[in-house]
Amino acid sequence: MRPAAAIGPPTGERRTEPAGSKEVSTNRIAYCRREIVGKREMSQTASLAADIERKYCERFKKSQELYEQALRTFPGGVTHDLRYMSPFPVYIDRAEGSRKWSVEGHELVDWWSGHGAILLGHGAPAVVEAVRRQMGRGTHPGACHELELRWGSLVQELVPSAEMVRFVNSGTEATMMAFRLARTFTGRRKVLKFRGHFHGWNDFIIQDADQPYGLPVPGLGIDLEEELVVVPPNDLDRVAEVLAGDKQIACAILEPTGGHYGRVPIR
Incomplete structure (x- = not known):
């Protein structure tokens, strides 16, 4: 058979x-x-x-209409890549406490909390009163102020390793200045980062932030091989190997909380 x-x-x-x-x-x-x-x-x-x-x-018909208008103004119709969703994002009219109301009037539980910044909820009375009081004293003095000193000192208390504090407008600016400082201090060129971690939009570090990993990012005016070393997350042996073998590493950077990476990166 x-x-x-x-x-x-x-x-x-x-x-x-x-x-x-x-x-x-x-x-x-x-x-x-x-x-x-x-x-x-x-x-x-x-x-x-x-x-x-x-x-x-x-349910969100007006949001769809606004999104269709936004497509003619903003790339992708949104002002932040995390606000894009299919088939369109919900447009918010107001917020209070742990709730948001859409432009259609629907009440929604706010699990997003302003990208994690609204720790006290929307419109917290103490925050609103403090802002109202300060607005009456001036909005932008364009000069040194006692409050900035108190703010910087508080950062040092919360982060003991912060010997000095520099306020900037974004995380992108913060990482750019950190790389420049590290390169100036060490006299070295390269930055070590972990695959999948995000540290802003500057050319030095945007590589390997999103899948598919390893592909070149168009529009960069630098040679990434001369600037960046990417290692897998949670591979401390590989980190030690790179640091021991490459004497041009000026600094290493990682997401301590996994905001973009999606999980705490250090086990």
């Missing part, structure tokens, strides 16, 4: 069984059933997703 190759479970593993054997037939039937069930589940999932999207569009 001529042997026949039978496809078993979805692993694609091939086994040789006698042609027409009962085991071959049973395996094929089971495999076909799994295929049918899988396709049926995929169809049900797609139908459910379409229904959810339809209800979403009906």
